[in-house]
Amino acid sequence: MPELPEVETVVAGLRREAVGRRVVDVEILLDAHFLPSAAELADGLRGRRLTTARRWGKIWFVDTDDEQTLVGHLRMTGQLRVQPADEPRLPHTHLVATLDDGRELRWRDVRRFGWMHLLPSAEVAGLPELARLGPDALAIDEAAFVAAVRASGRGLKALLLGQEIVAGLGNIYVDEALHRARLHPTLTAGRLSRERARRLHGVMREVLSAAVAAHGSSIDGQYVAVDGELGSYQHAHRVYGRAGQPCLACGTPIVRIVAAGRGTHYCPSCQRRR
Ligand SMILES: [Zn+2]
Structure with missing residues (x-):
């Protein structure tokens, strides 16, 4: 299961490959733990520029230019990849966000325990998943x-x-x-x-x-x-x-x-x- 170092590596990759890009389209291939719903998440992301990527514990965050935040957890087998559009989509790919450089941000989760929420950034702190979370292991003094x-x-x-x-x-x-x-x-x-x-x-x-x-x-x-x-x-x-x-x-x-x-x-x- 991905832990802090793996999530940090994914977030660094998102910063390098996806932050600064605009999402031109979102396709949901398989419904999963998407909130508020797969359709609303896709609608909310479409057209938005991704502005920052960060992490707290094992939870990742990507902010958008309209003050929304995509929050997620990889759990057991979740994978976020940025790939050329002509690279075959692997089985268990749930979501594909096409970026303005033609590449695709893909969410894949074989065991489907992972989750992803899109919500106003101001409401992130109220997420139940964050309520009991202590300081990050690399930040705690x-x-x-x-x-x-x-x-x-x-x-x-x-x-x-x-x-x-x-x-x-x-x-x-x-x-x-x-x-x-x-x-x-x-x-x-x-x-x-x-x-x-x-x-x-x-x-x-x-x-x-x-x-x-x-x-x-x-x-x-x-x-x-x-x-x-x-x-x-x-x-x-x-x-x-x-x-x-x-x-x-x-x-x-x-x-x-x-x-x-x-x-x-x-x-x-x-x-x-x-
Ligand atoms: Zn020993």
């Missing part, structure tokens, strides 16, 4: 992070996946950050010393920044950038997807458990539950 973590009675994995104290992390980057911080995934967050919580904040930023620089992690070809390129951070994973393989720090086989309802990878030597 150390003091706020340390205080929020140490006030929580939840396990670290559940807390960091939850999006409420910090937005943008998912299964891959939580596992990778906890390994580098030498913290057990089910350790109660409130038991962390100030020093260890500070270390987790620093490591989280390092992992996410390195993953952004590598254009994210592409596993099973599900996540691609706007230009179709794959990310390369999967080659830097230390625990995620490496169950049974030796820990790169100590050689102990990596273990996979279920924590917070998700497959969770950790090193039982480096990440003790204490």
Whole structure:
């Protein structure tokens, strides 16, 4: 599932390839989670110039020149691509917006959990999907992070996946950050010393920044950038997807458990539950 680094890569691609362009036509090929409705979204976008693209956690935003905002979430398999019009449209393409340079911004979502809303920019802050969202994981300052973590009675994995104290992390980057911080995934967050919580904040930023620089992690070809390129951070994973393989720090086989309802990878030597 795309997480902060993958969404950041998509947004950077939108800035490069789509922002500044006018949408000359919109076709809905398959209805999906479009709000207010597929037809209204298509009508609202037609003729508009795309002015900015940005991100908060895993949610992306594209503003238009008439003070509307297209807001979306890629969820499991959502892909935004900018492609030449003569490039074949892949199955599961839901929406095609033709840009004024003749290329097409295409929304494709095999598993259909993704969503897209078009609404007045002034109403974006009231979206229920944003109501419980904490500060972005690359923006939260150390003091706020340390205080929020140490006030929580939840396990670290559940807390960091939850999006409420910090937005943008998912299964891959939580596992990778906890390994580098030498913290057990089910350790109660409130038991962390100030020093260890500070270390987790620093490591989280390092992992996410390195993953952004590598254009994210592409596993099973599900996540691609706007230009179709794959990310390369999967080659830097230390625990995620490496169950049974030796820990790169100590050689102990990596273990996979279920924590917070998700497959969770950790090193039982480096990440003790204490
Ligand atoms: Zn280890």
